[in-house]
Amino acid sequence: DFTKSWIIILQTVTLIPGDGIGPEISTAVMKIFEAAKAPIQWEERNVTAIKGPGGKWMIPTEAKDSMDKSKIGLKGPLKTPIAAGHPSMNLLLRKTFDLYANVRPCVSIEGYKTPYTDVDLVTIRENTEGEYSGIEHVIVDGVVQSIKLITEEASQRIAEYAFEYARNNQRASVTAVHKANIMRMSDGLFLRKCREVAENFKDIKFTEMYLDTVCLNMVQDPTQFDVLVMPNLYGDILSDLCAGLIGGLGVTPSGNIGANGVAIFESVHGTAPDIAGKDLANPTALLLSAVMMLRHMGLHGQAKKIETACFDTIRDKKVLTKDLGGNSKCSEFTGEICRRVQDME
Amino acid sequence: YNSSLTKPPPAKYGGRHTVTLIPGDGIGPELLTHVRELFRFCCVPVDFEIVSIDSKSTSDDDMNNAITAIRRNGVALKGNIETNHNLPPSHISRNNILRTSLDLYANVIHCQTLPGVRTRHRDVDIIIIRENTEGEYSSLEHENVPGVVECLKIITRKKSLRIAEYAFNAARQNGRRRVTAVHKANIMKLGDGLFLQCCKEVAAGYPEITFDSMIVDNTTMQLVSKPQQFDVMVMPNLYGSVISNVCAGLVGGPGLVPGANYGKDYAVFETATRNTGKSIANKNIANPTATLLASCLMLDHLRLHGYASMIRKAILATVSETRLHTADLGGQGTTSEVVQSVMREIESKGPRTSEQI
Numbered sequence: 001d002f003t004k005s006w007i008i009i010l011q012t013v014t015l016i017p018g019d020g021i022g023p024e025i026s027t028a029v030m031k032i033f034e035a036a037k038a039p040i041q042w043e044e045r046n047v048t049a050i051k052g053p054g055g056k057w058m059i060p061t062e063a064k065d066s067m068d069k070s071k072i073g074l075k076g077p078l079k080t081p082i083a084a085g086h087p088s089m090n091l092l093l094r095k096t097f098d099l100y101a102n103v104r105p106c107v108s109i110e111g112y113k114t115p116y117t118d119v120d121l122v123t124i125r126e127n128t129e130g131e132y133s134g135i136e137h138v139i140v141d142g143v144v145q146s147i148k149l150i151t152e153e154a155s156q157r158i159a160e161y162a163f164e165y166a167r168n169n170q171r172a173s174v175t176a177v178h179k180a181n182i183m184r185m186s187d188g189l190f191l192r193k194c195r196e197v198a199e200n201f202k203d204i205k206f207t208e209m210y211l212d213t214v215c216l217n218m219v220q221d222p223t224q225f226d227v228l229v230m231p232n233l234y235g236d237i238l239s240d241l242c243a244g245l246i247g248g249l250g251v252t253p254s255g256n257i258g259a260n261g262v263a264i265f266e267s268v269h270g271t272a273p274d275i276a277g278k279d280l281a282n283p284t285a286l287l288l289s290a291v292m293m294l295r296h297m298g299l300h301g302q303a304k305k306i307e308t309a310c311f312d313t314i315r316d317k318k319v320l321t322k323d324l325g326g327n328s329k330c331s332e333f334t335g336e337i338c339r340r341v342q343d344m345e
Numbered sequence: 346y347n348s349s350l351t352k353p354p355p356a357k358y359g360g361r362h363t364v365t366l367i368p369g370d371g372i373g374p375e376l377l378t379h380v381r382e383l384f385r386f387c388c389v390p391v392d393f394e395i396v397s398i399d400s401k402s403t404s405d406d407d408m409n410n411a412i413t414a415i416r417r418n419g420v421a422l423k424g425n426i427e428t429n430h431n432l433p434p435s436h437i438s439r440n441n442i443l444r445t446s447l448d449l450y451a452n453v454i455h456c457q458t459l460p461g462v463r464t465r466h467r468d469v470d471i472i473i474i475r476e477n478t479e480g481e482y483s484s485l486e487h488e489n490v491p492g493v494v495e496c497l498k499i500i501t502r503k504k505s506l507r508i509a510e511y512a513f514n515a516a517r518q519n520g521r522r523r524v525t526a527v528h529k530a531n532i533m534k535l536g537d538g539l540f541l542q543c544c545k546e547v548a549a550g551y552p553e554i555t556f557d558s559m560i561v562d563n564t565t566m567q568l569v570s571k572p573q574q575f576d577v578m579v580m581p582n583l584y585g586s587v588i589s590n591v592c593a594g595l596v597g598g599p600g601l602v603p604g605a606n607y608g609k610d611y612a613v614f615e616t617a618t619r620n621t622g623k624s625i626a627n628k629n630i631a632n633p634t635a636t637l638l639a640s641c642l643m644l645d646h647l648r649l650h651g652y653a654s655m656i657r658k659a660i661l662a663t664v665s666e667t668r669l670h671t672a673d674l675g676g677q678g679t680t681s682e683v684v685q686s687v688m689r690e691i692e693s694k695g696p697r698t699s700e701q702i
Binding site for chain 2 (some may be wrong): 114115116131132134136138141142143144145146147148149150151152153179180181182183184185186187188189209212213215216217218219220233236237238239240241243244245248249309
C-alpha cells in the first residue's frame with residue numbers, strides 16, 4: 001500500500017487585470033485555471049504609470065520586479081489615457097520589457113460562425129520599430145514627414161523568432177510579408193534578413209509575398225497561409241484583419257515575446273466600460289491568451305484541456321455571453337467551462 | 346462613374362482618339378491584345394500607340410518616352426510593370442514613376458458584388474479613393490549607418506486637401522451619402538493627423554454628405570465581417586493598397602475589378618489590384634474581365650459612353666455565366682472563351698447605327 005506524495009511545482013505568473021472588464025475576466029480565468037488544477041500561482045499587479053526619479057514615466061517597481069522574476073505575464077485590457085500626461089501603457093510595457101514580437105494565432109472557432117472556415121494561421125509582428133518609431137516632424141508648414149525605421153538587428157531578431165516558433169509548433173511554412181517593390185531599401189533589408197535566417201531553417205518552407213497580395217488572397221482563401229512574419233505596421237493591420245476572419249478581438253488570443261525570456265500574454269480587445277462590472281463580459285480572448293501562455297510554458301496537456309472545454313462550450317451554444325449570440329452571464333459562461341474542465345479529470 | 350475633375354482630351358482626326366497602350370509584364374500583353382481585338386470588332390474609334398516598358402527596360406529613356414506619349418495622348422491603358430528586385434534600391438518602381446510624373450493623384454476603385462460571382466459577402470458597393478502620389482510611396486529612403494534604414498512617409502496639406510476634395514466631389518456626383526477617411530492618426534499623430542484634418546475641412550463644404558473616420562486596422566476587421574456598412578472611402582497611399590486589395594478580394598478577386606488613376610490632365614486605366622500574374626501568363630487562363638472593364642472606364646473618360654455601356658453590358662452578361670468562369674473564379678474557362686463570349690453578346694444585340702452610339 002503505497003502513499004504517493006506528489007510535489008507540485010507552482011509557476012508564478014504576474015497577472016495584470018487591467019481596466020474596465022479586465023478584473024472580471026481575469027477572475028474568470030483564475031476560476032477556470034483552478035478548476036483545471038493548473039499549477040499556476042497568480043501574482044496580481046497594477047501597471048498604471050508613475051513618475052520615477054528624474055521625472056521619467058515608468059511602471060511601478062512592484063510590477064516590474066514581479067515580471068522580472070516570473071518572466072510570464074497575463075494582461076487584461078488597459079485604458080488609453082487621454083489627458084493623464086503619461087504615454088500609452090502598452091507602449092510603456094513594450095519598452096520596459098523589450099517586447100519585440102507580437103504573436104497572434106488565428107484559428108477558426110467551431111461553433112462561432114463567420115464567413116470564413118478552417119482558418120489556422122499565425123501572424124508574427126515586429127513590435128519595436130518600423131512605422132511606429134514615433135519619429136515625426138513638420139518640415140515646413142503643411143508638410144509632414146513620418147519616419148519608418150528598419151534595422152538589421154530587429155529584422156534578424158523577429159525573423160529568427162518566427163522560424164523558431166514555426167519549428168517549435170510544427171508549422172510547415174513561414175511567409176515574409178513586405179512591400180519591397182516600393183520600399184526598396186527598408187523592406188528590402190527586412191526581406192534580406194528573413195532570407196538569411198531561412199537558410200538556417202531548411203526544414204521550414206520560406207516564401208515571400210507582397211502585402212497587397214496577402215490582403216487580396218487572405219480574404220479569398222485564408223487557408224493558404226501558415227506563419228506570417230512582417231514589420232510593425234503591416235503586422236498591426238494583418239493581425240487585426242485575421243482576427244476579423246475568426247470573429248473579432250473578443251475571441252482572439254495574443255502574446256508578446258520580449259528579450260530576456262519575458263513573455264506577456266494579453267487580450268487585445270478594449271476595456272468595454274459600458275458593460276464593466278455587470279457580469280456581461282466574454283472572457284474568451286483572455287482565456288485563450290492564457291492557454292497560449294500555458295503552451296509557451298510547456299504545459300500542453302493543461303492547455304489542451306482548458307481550450308477544449310472553452311471550444312466545446314461555444315460549440316454547444318447553450319451557455320454563451322451576449323457578444324457570442326447568447327444571453328448568459330460571464331459567471332455562467334465561466335461556470336460552464338469550469339464544469340467541463342472538471343468532467344475531463 | 347462620373348468625374349468632372351479630369352478633362353478628357355479632344356478627339357483627334359475624324360473623331361478618333363489615340364490612346365497610349367503599355368502592355369507591361371506577365372498577363373498584361375495578352376489581355377491588352379484582347380482589348381485591341383475587341384475594340385476592332387466593335388469598331389471603337391480608338392487607335393492605340395503601343396509603348397513597351399517592362400522589367401527588361403532599365404534605361405530612363407524608355408520611361409521618359411512612355412511619359413511623353415501619355416502626355417501627348419492624355420490617356421493610357423496599361424498592364425503592370427514588374428519591379429526587378431535584383432536591381433539596386435535606386436531603381437524605383439516604373440509604375441510609381443509613371444504615377445508621380447504624371448501627377449495621377451487619385452486612384453479610384455469601385456468594388457461591387459457582381460451577379461453570377463459567388464462570394465462570401467453580398468451587396469458590397471464601395472468606392473475607394475486612394476491618394477496615389479505621396480505618403481509611404483515617396484521613394485525617399487536612406488541608410489544612415491550600415492544596417493539602419495529610414496524610409497520617409499510624406500503627407501502634405503496640399504495633396505491631402507486635393508484627394509479629400511476629389512473624394513467628396515465624387516461622392517456628390519455619384520449620389521453617395523457617406524465618406525469614411527481611413528487612417529492611423531492615433532499612432533502617426535502628425536502625418537495621418539494632418540490627413541484627417543484636411544478631410545474634415547473639406548467635409549465642411551459638403552454638408553449633405555456624412556463624414557466619419559476609422560482606424561485602418563479596425564477598418565479591415567469591419568470589412569471582412571460587415572463590408573456593407575461602407576460607402577465611399579478615402580485614404581493615404583499605403584492604406585489604400587491594403588483596403589483596395591481587401592475589397593477586390595471580397596467581391597471576387599483580382600480578375601474582376603478595374604481601376605483608374607486620375608490626374609488633373611491625364612488619366613491612366615489598369616486593373617484595380619495591379620498584379621503582374623507572372624505564374625499564369627501566356628497560358629490563356631487569366632481572367633480578362635478586369636482589364637476589359639478598365640478599357641470601358643477609359644471609353645467613358647473619352648466620352649464614348651455608347652461604346653462603353655455596350656461593351657460593359659456584354660462583359661457583365663458573360664461574367665454571370667458560371668460555365669465561362671476562369672480558374673480564379675473556380676471554373677475552367679479560358680481567356681479567349683470569355684472574350685469570344687463578350688463579342689458574341691455584343692453581336693447578338695444587332696448592328697448599331699451612329700445615332701445609337
